Amino acid sequence: MQRGTRRNCKLQKHRTLGFTFDNRNFHNVSLGQGQEVVAEQALDLAAKEGHWVILQHLYAFTDE
Numbered sequence: 001m002q003r004g005t006r007r008n009c010k011l012q013k014h015r016t017l018g019f020t021f022d023n024r025n026f027h028n029v030s031l032g033q034g035q036e037v038v039a040e041q042a043l044d045l046a047a048k049e050g051h052w053v054i055l056q057h058l059y060a061f062t063d064e
Contacts, residue, residue, distance in 0.1 A: 025051040032057055 019026040027042040029035055039055055046053045 019052045025049070026054075027051060028054045028056065030056040 021028075027046065029039045029042050031039060039053075042051075042053045045051060
């Protein structure tokens with residue numbers, strides 16, 4: 001995919017599998033300005049309970 005394209009549009013299959021925001025098992029985190037903690041929490045929960053996580057703007061994330 002090219003930078004700037006809407007990646008979520010290409011991931012519609014999650015709905016047919018029961019992964020939705022309403023079911024609280026599909027998480028979307030836009031990285032930057034302190035969102036690392038939110039992303040880590042979403043990834044931990046997803047690993048434990050089998051959720052999906054979409055991480056956006058990975059290029060904005062730096063490990064300091």
